[in-house]
Amino acid sequence: MSSVIDLHSHSTISDGLFTPSELVRRAAAQGVRVLALTDHDDVAGLDEARAAASEAGIALVNGVEISVTWNKRSVHIVGLRIDPAYEPLRNGLAAIRAGRGERAIRIAAELEKAGIPDSLEGAYAYAANPGIISRTHFARFLVAKGIVKDTRTVFKKYLVKGKPGYVEHSWADFADAIGWIRASGGIAVLAHPGRYDLGRTNLGSLIADFKETGGEAIEVVTGSHTADQFIQFANYASEFDLLASTGSDFHGVGESYMDLGRLPALPSGCKPVWHNWPEMSPESEVLSSELGTVSFTQHSALSTQD
Template sequence: MPSAIDLHAHSTASDGTLSPAELVRRAAAQGVRLLALTDHDTTAGLAEAAAAAGPEGVELVPGVELSTLWEGIEVHVVGLWIDPACPALRAGLAAQRERRGARARAMGERLARAGIPGAYEGARALAGGGVVNRSHFARYLVAAGRGRDPGDAFDRYLRQGRPGYAPPEWVGLAEGVGWIRAAGGTAVLAHPGRYRLSAGRLRRLAAAFREAGGEAVEVVCGSHTPAQVQVAAGLARRHGLAASAGSDFHAPCNPWRELGRLAPLPPDLTPVWAARTPRAREGAA
């Protein structure tokens, strides 16, 4: 069902297919009035998105999505209402982009050894000067006839244990949360339903996140099943976390992750936007 609030979306500044301005215009057309741009490890698209938001009647939440590590598991943290000029955040994101570049080159080398030359150059071209990540490699592999679609390419070449996989060396969870807090932002544990963790280990992750200064969990997400929404809601209740909602939009070709296509939050949870913006409170009413 449509929602006026969407706090997780990506543009061509990372692995989305719409420019920041195009993303804002699409969000407006979908009825979204409070939108967060949360590109992977970069804030490069925020200025363009902010310039487009006003004329479209959209309130833009400056955001970012950090890749972090917790007990060897890759965990994503969305930062909302950040100050992109914060020195600590800027330095941290620069280091993350260096790590991403090194990983992308390693993936290209591994794919070349597997008989797929030119993958790094192809992924870099698709990134268009933005952050290179596995989504760009997947799109290149499909174009090269190595997968039916990006999901198939991921499964065949890019997931752990596959020929093109290179292990990440991201910032630790607590340090990443610290960058967001230093920038005046709210740290949100992104899409917990996607982590292949036991119930007990997921609770330990949420506890560690809360202890590090995390304030919210993404309860409703474009990739969450109804059962995963309930699990995420349970984490919010158990650990005293606010609840966020975001489509995790990347491209128009994924209708199940359309901007604003989100179920309502469970009514007993505190929305992460409740104390941040009057427009959000009006949109949620």
């Protein structure tokens, strides 16, 4: 059964393979009725996506995925129902994007030391939006050069800690990012917590800090989580009184954990982040009952990175 709501997706404004309008059209074709565009550190695709959503007859939720630093670790916070015109948010995102450009220069220098020249220009060739240059764009360059066979392999041999091309980087302040989202009228969601490899103690500390700082929801069902993790993070949501979110984290065919419209339902007992949204009211065309129930299945994954 297709899922009608997907609250985590990416376009060419960050590191997705589809333009905002192409992404919306694919989502509609896959049965999605409520879609959040959550590009990394940029909201420039929302106007185009909203126009396409209107034409396709689906609802678009304003979103963003903010790169933050927590205890010297990189984590991501999704903002849903944000006001993209809110100036402190826009200024904060602009500062993150400037940092991305500086990091890219350092990544290229490290790859040069490893005998891989011209990677900066090569990565930018894959970045439709040069303001969002990411490790994914370097990965696509390395695959195109024949240095590795696919992006999954890139993130085993390059660009990660202890491997060529890795550099330390400090992102936005954890509390600042949550504050920008909340002050803009949005909901702060801890993105794909199962990906952070923190261990139980640190993971609990992250979720506790997130809640204490103003975070309101956690991604329970997301493309990179296993079936066991759906249950694990449903339990965390209950323990910390957090709303439950769901999103494919779709970037494009061949580079995503899960396709649009193919998410399983939230585990029973979760309070959905959309529980009081007008898009999901009985008066709207999208009804909560349409979410249905599907079995939990394992999905292979390609690792798309910030």
